[in-house]
Amino acid sequence: DAKKLLALPGDGIGPEVMREVLKIVHWLGQARDLHLEITEELVGGASLAVHGVPIRDEVISLAKEADAVLFGSVGDPAWAHVDFDKRPEVAILRLRQELELFANLRPAKVFDALVDASTLKPDVVRGLDIMIVRETVGGVYFGQPRGIETLPDGTKRGVNTEVYTTPEIERVARVAFELARVQDNRVCSVEKCNVMESGLLWKQVVTDLHAREYSDVQLSHMLADNCAMQLVRNPRQFDVIVTGNLFGDILSDLASMLTGSLGMLPSATLGTVQAAGKRHALYEPIHGSAPDIAGKNLANPLAQILSFAMLLRYSFNREEDAALIEKAVSNVLDSGLRTADIAAPGFTPVGTEAMGAAVLQEMKNL
Amino acid sequence: DAKKLLALPGDGIGPEVMREVLKIVHWLGQARDLHLEITEELVGGASLAVHGVPIRDEVISLAKEADAVLFGSVGDPAWAHVDFDKRPEVAILRLRQELELFANLRPAKVFDALVDASTLKPDVVRGLDIMIVRETVGGVYFGQPRGIETLPDGTKRGVNTEVYTTPEIERVARVAFELARVQDNRVCSVEKCNVMESGLLWKQVVTDLHAREYSDVQLSHMLADNCAMQLVRNPRQFDVIVTGNLFGDILSDLASMLTGSLGMLPSATLGTVQAAGKRHALYEPIHGSAPDIAGKNLANPLAQILSFAMLLRYSFNREEDAALIEKAVSNVLDSGLRTADIAAPGFTPVGTEAMGAAVLQEMKNL
Numbered sequence: 001d002a003k004k005l006l007a008l009p010g011d012g013i014g015p016e017v018m019r020e021v022l023k024i025v026h027w028l029g030q031a032r033d034l035h036l037e038i039t040e041e042l043v044g045g046a047s048l049a050v051h052g053v054p055i056r057d058e059v060i061s062l063a064k065e066a067d068a069v070l071f072g073s074v075g076d077p078a079w080a081h082v083d084f085d086k087r088p089e090v091a092i093l094r095l096r097q098e099l100e101l102f103a104n105l106r107p108a109k110v111f112d113a114l115v116d117a118s119t120l121k122p123d124v125v126r127g128l129d130i131m132i133v134r135e136t137v138g139g140v141y142f143g144q145p146r147g148i149e150t151l152p153d154g155t156k157r158g159v160n161t162e163v164y165t166t167p168e169i170e171r172v173a174r175v176a177f178e179l180a181r182v183q184d185n186r187v188c189s190v191e192k193c194n195v196m197e198s199g200l201l202w203k204q205v206v207t208d209l210h211a212r213e214y215s216d217v218q219l220s221h222m223l224a225d226n227c228a229m230q231l232v233r234n235p236r237q238f239d240v241i242v243t244g245n246l247f248g249d250i251l252s253d254l255a256s257m258l259t260g261s262l263g264m265l266p267s268a269t270l271g272t273v274q275a276a277g278k279r280h281a282l283y284e285p286i287h288g289s290a291p292d293i294a295g296k297n298l299a300n301p302l303a304q305i306l307s308f309a310m311l312l313r314y315s316f317n318r319e320e321d322a323a324l325i326e327k328a329v330s331n332v333l334d335s336g337l338r339t340a341d342i343a344a345p346g347f348t349p350v351g352t353e354a355m356g357a358a359v360l361q362e363m364k365n366l
Numbered sequence: 367d368a369k370k371l372l373a374l375p376g377d378g379i380g381p382e383v384m385r386e387v388l389k390i391v392h393w394l395g396q397a398r399d400l401h402l403e404i405t406e407e408l409v410g411g412a413s414l415a416v417h418g419v420p421i422r423d424e425v426i427s428l429a430k431e432a433d434a435v436l437f438g439s440v441g442d443p444a445w446a447h448v449d450f451d452k453r454p455e456v457a458i459l460r461l462r463q464e465l466e467l468f469a470n471l472r473p474a475k476v477f478d479a480l481v482d483a484s485t486l487k488p489d490v491v492r493g494l495d496i497m498i499v500r501e502t503v504g505g506v507y508f509g510q511p512r513g514i515e516t517l518p519d520g521t522k523r524g525v526n527t528e529v530y531t532t533p534e535i536e537r538v539a540r541v542a543f544e545l546a547r548v549q550d551n552r553v554c555s556v557e558k559c560n561v562m563e564s565g566l567l568w569k570q571v572v573t574d575l576h577a578r579e580y581s582d583v584q585l586s587h588m589l590a591d592n593c594a595m596q597l598v599r600n601p602r603q604f605d606v607i608v609t610g611n612l613f614g615d616i617l618s619d620l621a622s623m624l625t626g627s628l629g630m631l632p633s634a635t636l637g638t639v640q641a642a643g644k645r646h647a648l649y650e651p652i653h654g655s656a657p658d659i660a661g662k663n664l665a666n667p668l669a670q671i672l673s674f675a676m677l678l679r680y681s682f683n684r685e686e687d688a689a690l691i692e693k694a695v696s697n698v699l700d701s702g703l704r705t706a707d708i709a710a711p712g713f714t715p716v717g718t719e720a721m722g723a724a725v726l727q728e729m730k731n732l
């Protein structure tokens with residue numbers, strides 16, 4: 001029976017990169033017997049424009065019922081004037097929280113064909129393949145109390161609260177240790193324990209869990225400021241990095257920019273394993289909604305396409321189809337095709353549709 | 367009458383790099399009529415070893431009375447087992463807070479002679495000259511409530527609070543706008559206003575102050591995750607960056623690593639202007655205590671020496687002496703001398719003392 005896929009293109013470049021995925025899905029249905037029941041819904045700026053809210057409760061329900069969610073991007077600054085709790089970003093934040101998608105897996109991988117796209121020297125990044133596991137339903141993103149209050153003298157005070165508990169830290173660290181076992185068996189846990197007690201607890205919980213259950217994995221600890229530096233100095237020293245929501249946000253964006261090809265990188269966000277082995281999961285490109293190039297057929301669709309490949313592999317158990325997509329992407333890159341974000345200076349890039357079409361054509365050829 | 371300088375070498379490589387500065391001070395006293403009354407005190411791990419605390423109240427008092435503080439580094443992990451409020455880092459955190467040193471100025475500058483020391487391609491970083499203004503007495507570093515509590519079920523909960531108020535944001539933004547006027551007239555304010563209300567307030571206060579008093583300066587806003595990416599993608603797009611304590615910690619370390627020569631970069635932390643025009647100020651290298659190379663005559667003393675040059679310029683009004691030191695450093699680099707942190711592969715580096723001696727000799731020659 002057909003698997004349920006909820007497609008949420010969002011705003012900015014989301015819809016145009018999602019469109020290329022849907023063409024691939026269509027072909028997989030015809031040629032490779034992939035039966036998906038696809039529902040498409042508006043979120044972010046696109047939902048604000050039509051429904052006045054960044055995400056409707058019905059969409060949250062659909063996400064809970066779906067076997068997997070494929071997300072585009074949100075964050076159109078045209079909505080910067082709306083109330084804080086109605087901004088486009090609430091769409092992804094609510095999805096993470098209500099589906100308890102606590103572990104965001106963000107690979108930073110340098111494609112051989114694109115080693116020159118990095119601003120770092122080729123010798124520093126060649127072969128780079130790290131995985132950042134970012135906690136996504138806790139920390140300062142969701143802690144209470146929060147808000148802006150006006151003081152008696154008319155000035156204001158903005159407050160947010162960083163909170164982490166033992167179980168929240170343990171479950172995301174567990175994901176990191178399990179991943180390390182199938183990667184290079186090394187985990188680096190990142191916090192700011194020299195300044196923050198929440199970071200001190202983080203370090204203690206990770207250390208204890210490691211001693212109890214994962215002592216076969218090599219564990220190290222690093223302060224967040226040092227990690228930012230080390231990612232620039234010598235990124236290949238890392239295998240799996242595990243960190244909280246806010247540090248993960250910054251460090252994973254930094255790590256992906258090291259690859260020089262932000263438009264290439266997919267991500268998966270996983271929930272807890274539930275009864276009947278079901279696990280909520282959302283897949284999205286690491287890049288944002290890039291409003292400056294939206295609607296111009298300039299965006300790189302590969303991160304969205306590769307996010308769909310991850311979805312096929314992890315949520316639908318369709319390894320062969322996933323590998324087919326990845327191989328097609330790799331061949332298209334080897335053939336020299338480039339969108340603007342990954343094109344060398346002086347090289348004429350192709351648009352979103354041409355890149356999507358080239359991947360699909362290569363899938364047919366393979 | 368003599369100016370009062372409080373020298374606080376700290377732990378790790380702090381004492382050995384401070385020693386090179388003191389030789390320069392000695393010579394400036396003899397040859398160039400610089401009269402300083404120098405007091406040296408233990409802080410960080412060095413104070414813990416002797417006094418059992420990271421900084422004594424007497425040292426805080428001395429810092430308040432001094433005309434300027436020259437700080438080395440703290441953070442020896444040998445003290446990682448002590449109580450959270452006794453860790454070495456408390457020394458610098460208390461100094462910042464008790465002297466209200468709210469604006470940390472961290473230049474990220476690429477020295478022409480060292481453009482190849484960066485892991486970034488020379489074309490990306492050549493001529494880089496940005497200034498990060500980091501708020502240093504607020505935010506999540508000092509907000510209450512904070513701590514680790516044990517819950518009824520035996521698990522724990524770590525909490526920290528991010529707080530910013532209108533006046534705290536205004537005063538540091540003011541420093542950034544003033545600096546921009548003597549630099550390239552551009553300020554980029556960095557927060558995470560799409561997730562944190564404290565960041566939303568930050569953005570509003572900076573925007574309002576700009577409209578009221580600094581509309582001649584070009585102001586832009588950027589999210590912290592995007593800023594980390596943009597610093598790698600195209601760092602020269604920035605002039606002055608102003609941001610909060612935690613983002614500033616991470617982004618300034620990242621920015622300094624772009625220069626490839628962390629051991630080269632000084633910083634100044636300024637307090638409010640008080641009665642009689644006096645202003646507390648502390649100068650310190652951006653690098654940490656680097657315990658792995660401490661005591662081995664391997665550390666680069668130039669960041670500490672350049673921090674002293676900043677001190678002469680900003681706190682003692684000795685522009686000529688400051689310029690003399692900076693010129694000597696620049697000449698020594700041009701002559702090819704390198705400590706290990708900035709040496710090209712295969713090049714034989716010199717030690718801490720030899721580098722310090724070379725700078726002093728060049729000062730004598732000039």
Ligand SMILES: CC(C)[C@H](C(=O)O)[C@@H](O)C(=O)O
Pocket residue numbers: 074075089092093249560561591
């Ligand atoms: C859109 C925004 C709320 C989000 C975040 O900060 O988590 C984004 O930057 C990300 O990294 O997925």
Ligand SMILES: CC(C)[C@H](C(=O)O)[C@@H](O)C(=O)O
Pocket residue numbers: 194195225440441455458459615
């Ligand atoms: C030593 C530590 C407390 C400090 C900080 O986090 O502020 C350091 O990293 C710095 O940047 O000066």
